[in-house]
Amino acid sequence: MANYLHNLRRRRAKQLATQYANPHGDQRVAVIGLGRFGSSLANELMRRGWDVLGVDTSTQIVQRLSDDLTHTAVADCTDPEVLRQLGVHEFTSAVVGIGTDIEASILISANLLEAEVPNIWAKAISRQHGQILERLGVHHVVLPEHEMGERVAHLVTGRMLDFIEFDDDYALVKTIAPEIATGMALGESGIRAKYGVTVVGIKRPGEGFTYATAETVITKGDVIIVTGKTQAVESFTERD
Numbered sequence: 001m002a003n004y005l006h007n008l009r010r011r012r013a014k015q016l017a018t019q020y021a022n023p024h025g026d027q028r029v030a031v032i033g034l035g036r037f038g039s040s041l042a043n044e045l046m047r048r049g050w051d052v053l054g055v056d057t058s059t060q061i062v063q064r065l066s067d068d069l070t071h072t073a074v075a076d077c078t079d080p081e082v083l084r085q086l087g088v089h090e091f092t093s094a095v096v097g098i099g100t101d102i103e104a105s106i107l108i109s110a111n112l113l114e115a116e117v118p119n120i121w122a123k124a125i126s127r128q129h130g131q132i133l134e135r136l137g138v139h140h141v142v143l144p145e146h147e148m149g150e151r152v153a154h155l156v157t158g159r160m161l162d163f164i165e166f167d168d169d170y171a172l173v174k175t176i177a178p179e180i181a182t183g184m185a186l187g188e189s190g191i192r193a194k195y196g197v198t199v200v201g202i203k204r205p206g207e208g209f210t211y212a213t214a215e216t217v218i219t220k221g222d223v224i225i226v227t228g229k230t231q232a233v234e235s236f237t238e239r240d
Helices: 002-021 036-047 059-065 080-086 102-114 127-136 144-157 191-195 230-237
Strands: 028-032 051-056 071-074 093-096 119-123 140-142 160-166 170-176 197-203 209-211 223-229
Touching: 028 036, 036 051, 036 059, 051 059, 059 071, 080 102, 093 102, 102 119, 102 127, 127 140, 144 160, 170 230, 191 197, 191 230, 197 230, 223 230
Parallel strands: 028 051, 028 093, 051 071, 093 119, 119 140
Antiparallel strands: 160 170, 170 223, 197 209, 197 223
């Protein structure tokens, strides 16, 4: 098993090098598992102009989406030969949208890695599931329920209007400007030095968003975009 994981990690490094050497590539993606997450993702990719191969073991689900996606197939991708027959090894990206069947999720992810698909995303239903996928070598692991729960919690408990947190404890927030940020040009307010955050955008009532500069004066009721360490951003948005 150790040698197997080591070989997969070596392949992953090679795949990532190829991916970033040709970042635009072709716009084809295989979405395996067409439940709520997979079907929503597949339809959004279609809307953005990608060619999408949708695969599921359910004939009913595949028939329902057959007119919406570029290609669809009823297939069990836990079998590596099935992936080969579908030509998934020729795709630059693949998404494993299966969450409830952890064994199938792991087997399909391993098959995609064996097929040397350069860019693999996989849905996880728990942190433990996600850790297994990461150790296997999956390039991107998504925990949609967990991440959405954290995001909504931030919106419910404060004046934030939107919240995005990145892996390195860094956040981007849309919020109603707290009073401590109003009435003075940003360059003079010392917000970055005092609170450890940076105001990067502003939207005044009735207007669109624009970049914030050192000369920008925030007034009551303005919506601002703030970046910084998650704890610093949370503290800043809660101030009066």
